Amino acid sequence: MMQQLELRDDLVQPFQIDPFQLRGRLVRLGPLIDEILTRHAYPAPVAQLLGEAIALAAALARALKYDGVFTLQTKGDGPIRLMVADITTAGGVRGYAQVDDEKLARVLAAAASSGQPVGDSVPRLLGAGYLAFTCDQGEHTDRYQGIVELQGATLAECVHHYFRQSEQVEAGLKVAVARLPDRHGLPRWRAGALMIERLPAAESAARREAEDEGWRRAVILMSSTTSGELVDPLLAPAALLFRLFHEDGVRAYRPRPLVARCRCSRERVETMLRILAPQELEEMKVDGKVLVTCQFCSAVYSFDESEIAALARH
Numbered sequence: 580m581m582q583q584l585e586l587r588d589d590l591v592q593p594f595q596i597d598p599f600q601l602r603g604r605l606v607r608l609g610p611l612i613d614e615i616l617t618r619h620a621y622p623a624p625v626a627q628l629l630g631e632a633i634a635l636a637a638a639l640a641r642a643l644k645y646d647g648v649f650t651l652q653t654k655g656d657g658p659i660r661l662m663v664a665d666i667t668t669a670g671g672v673r674g675y676a677q678v679d680d681e682k683l684a685r686v687l688a689a690a691a692s693s694g695q696p697v698g699d700s701v702p703r704l705l706g707a708g709y710l711a712f713t714c715d716q717g718e719h720t721d722r723y724q725g726i727v728e729l730q731g732a733t734l735a736e737c738v739h740h741y742f743r744q745s746e747q748v749e750a751g752l753k754v755a756v757a758r759l760p761d762r763h764g765l766p767r768w769r770a771g772a773l774m775i776e777r778l779p780a781a782e783s784a785a786r787r788e789a790e791d792e793g794w795r796r797a798v799i800l801m802s803s804t805t806s807g808e809l810v811d812p813l814l815a816p817a818a819l820l821f822r823l824f825h826e827d828g829v830r831a832y833r834p835r836p837l838v839a840r841c842r843c844s845r846e847r848v849e850t851m852l853r854i855l856a857p858q859e860l861e862e863m864k865v866d867g868k869v870l871v872t873c874q875f876c877s878a879v880y881s882f883d884e885s886e887i888a889a890l891a892r893h
């Protein structure tokens with residue numbers, strides 16, 4: 580008998596493999612990623628890459644305590660100028676991309692004529708630029724930031740490069756985004772990510788050797804996961820972990836739910852507008868109103884003449 584309804588989508592499943600001295604996180608995104616990517620209606624290659632960024636952010640946001648926000652951001656000179664994905668301690672996830680439509684059209688046309696699809700190519704979609712991680716835990720704690728150049732064919736490779744370069748942590752990463760038909764045959768975005776990370780090594784040489792061996796084995800097993808398995812709606816995350824690592828004593832912890840949630844509010848928009856000079860506010864007016872659209876969730880905040888005047892008085 581089933582003890583409880585198994586949570587399959589929109590979650591992070593932490594796990595640990597003690598004999599290998601490693602921990603990991605498996606991310607599975609269903610309705611959450613479909614809501615975010617469908618709302619923005621980006622061209623498919625952009626949606627694909629933003630989906631990867633969001634799944635990777637969810638897999639990496641392990642260090643958060645208190646009321647923190649973990650942000651993954653890319654900036655480049657390619658068609659996707661900017662990508663932001665962030666996740667809160669409470670599991671609220673959001674993301675958006677800024678696209679140069681002309682550049683994207685050129686890249687897609689070149690890909691079509693060469694017969695080589697763009698896929699999730701970082702060099703073609705993001706170009707040269709950087710990848711940044713920010714861990715913000717409120718005003719009373721340090722804001723941590725790490726930045727590396729975009730180096731790698733895929734976003735997962737770029738993140739891997741960051742770990743080697745900046746954190747000197749051995750890590751393995753895999754990410755997948757796909758659009759699959761749901762029960763009614765409608766196409767829905769899905770995403771998944773698997774991350775393993777090596778914990779500080781044992782002191783004894785013999786133990787260390789066993790851990791090296793274990794790490795190599797874990798990387799091979801992780802690499803054997805297919806993209807299909809990472810996004811499969813019928814394969815529960817715990818079942819996937821068991822399939823991969825059951826011989827090695829994997830311990831799966833309680834999965835943490837994730838939800839698509841924006842943190843924008845009228846108050847935040849007001850705070851932002853108050854910083855502007857009166858003439859700047861004046862220039863933003865269209866038909867006597869200032870309209871501010873949230874880039875993450877497309878919510879529109881409208882301010883009329885009297886509200887703008889009130890803002891300017893502060």
Ligand SMILES: [Zn+2]
Pocket residue numbers: 841842843873874875876877878
């Ligand atoms: Zn918003």
